[in-house]
Amino acid sequence: MDNYVYGLTKKQTSPTSPQGFKSKTDPTGSIDRPINPMKQLLASGATFIARTHAAQVKHMVDTFERAILHDGFSVVECLSECVMFYEGSFDDSTPRKGGVYDIIDETQHDVQDDVAAYQLADLPSPGKFGVFYQTQRPTKNAMEQKWIDSTQAKLGGASQKDILRKRLEIMR
C-alpha cells in the first residue's frame, strides 16, 4: 500500500513522495528523487507483480485474487490516497476526478517479458495498472516437499499441523 507519504506519523516525506512535496521534513518541498517500487520488485525475483488502486475496488479485488492464486512470490502495489496528509495524490488515475485509469491490455503486453515490465514501470504518473509481470519458477514450497514427505513418513503419516505442533513443543 503506497500513499506517497508517511501518514501514520502525520506527514513526513516518504521514499515515494514526488519531488517538490511539502511535508514536515521538507517544508520547502522534497528534493530527493523518489524510488520506483515496481522496478525494485522486478529486481527482487518476485514472480507476480501488479499495480492496482484502492478506489478501483473491482480491479483491486480481481488483482488480489490473481496474486493469491499465483504459485510463487506475489506482490501487488496498491495506490491508496491519504485524504488527511496527501489529498489528491492519485487524481490523475481516478476517472471521477478527471484522471485516466489505464489498464494494461494483456493481449498486447507479454507478462513474461521482464524488460517490457521494466518499461511499464518507467512510465510517468499516472502510469498503467494491472499485471506487469508473471512467470512460473520452481517455488520454495515445491523444493521443501521432500522434507515434509520424509518427516511425515517417519512419523507414521502425521499431518503437517501435528508435525508443527510437535516441533513447537520441543522448542518450548
Ligand SMILES: Cc1ncc(C[n+]2csc(CCOP(=O)(O)OP(=O)(O)O)c2C)c(N)n1
Ligand atoms: C524502523 C521504524 N522506524 C520508524 C518507525 C515509526 N513509524 C511508524 S508509522 C511510520 C510511517 C509509516 O508510513 P507508511 O509506511 O508510508 O504508512 P502510512 O502511515 O502512510 O500508511 C513511521 C515512520 C517504525 N515503526 N519503524
Ligand SMILES: [Mg+2]
Ligand atoms: Mg505511506
